[in-house]
Amino acid sequence: MLSESDARTGLVALGANLPIGGVSPEVSVPKAMARLVARVGGKASCSGLYHTPAFPAGSGPQFVNAAVRITWRESAEALLALLHEIEAEFGRTRAHRWEARVMDLDLIGLDDAILPDAATRAEWATLPPEKAAEVVPDQLILPHPRLAERGFVLVPLADVAPDWVDPATGLSVSEMLAARPAEELAQITPVPASAA
Ligand SMILES: Nc1nc2c(c(=O)[nH]1)N=C(CO)CN2
Numbered sequence: 001m002l003s004e005s006d007a008r009t010g011l012v013a014l015g016a017n018l019p020i021g022g023v024s025p026e027v028s029v030p031k032a033m034a035r036l037v038a039r040v041g042g043k044a045s046c047s048g049l050y051h052t053p054a055f056p057a058g059s060g061p062q063f064v065n066a067a068v069r070i071t072w073r074e075s076a077e078a079l080l081a082l083l084h085e086i087e088a089e090f091g092r093t094r095a096h097r098w099e100a101r102v103m104d105l106d107l108i109g110l111d112d113a114i115l116p117d118a119a120t121r122a123e124w125a126t127l128p129p130e131k132a133a134e135v136v137p138d139q140l141i142l143p144h145p146r147l148a149e150r151g152f153v154l155v156p157l158a159d160v161a162p163d164w165v166d167p168a169t170g171l172s173v174s175e176m177l178a179a180r181p182a183e184e185l186a187q188i189t190p191v192p193a194s195a196a
């Protein structure tokens with residue numbers, strides 16, 4: 001029997017920038033959030049939806065980004081598997097034939113877990129941007145190594161977990177957000193209610 005003390009706070013970032021089977025990201029992202037909350041059960045909190053320019057600049061249509069704070073009692077790997085399941089469920093439709101469309105659910109942090117270890121996480125966090133765009137880790141790295149560089153993750157995350165502290169850097173979500181350039185943050189805007 002798992003006790004209350006096994007409960008950890010999981011932080012999940014969501015993003016999509018293409019319609020999935022004719023459903024816009026403004027609609028599919030909140031649906032994916034609701035699916036995650038339903039699958040996890042227990043206490044959860046959902047951010048607002050934000051329009052964000054695609055990163056890197058010019059790489060495609062704007063994204064809808066969001067974040068969810070959940071309570072999780074199993075392993076980090078089990079949570080990652082659940083996120084992949086939801087991605088697959090939302091990322092593919094059989095409208096005409098299998099079409100791949102992206103719905104990203106990224107695990108950003110799980111309480112104070114540092115995975116696989118502090119040195120490996122630090123290596124990934126300090127990769128030069130050109131390298132970081134090319135290589136994808138084949139293991140789960142927590143907290144997400146590029147969190148502090150991504151306004152599109154930090155803005156929604158600040159809605160649900162402003163005081164969460166990255167255990168590897170000692171910086172809170174609010175502090176990381178405050179360090180982002182004003183020009184970057186000015187381009188991140190709430191999705192108008194009429195679009196969702
Ligand atoms: N604004 C924004 N840009 C991105 C995002 C995202 O979620 N938001 N996700 C990416 C691939 O995971 C690549 N670029």
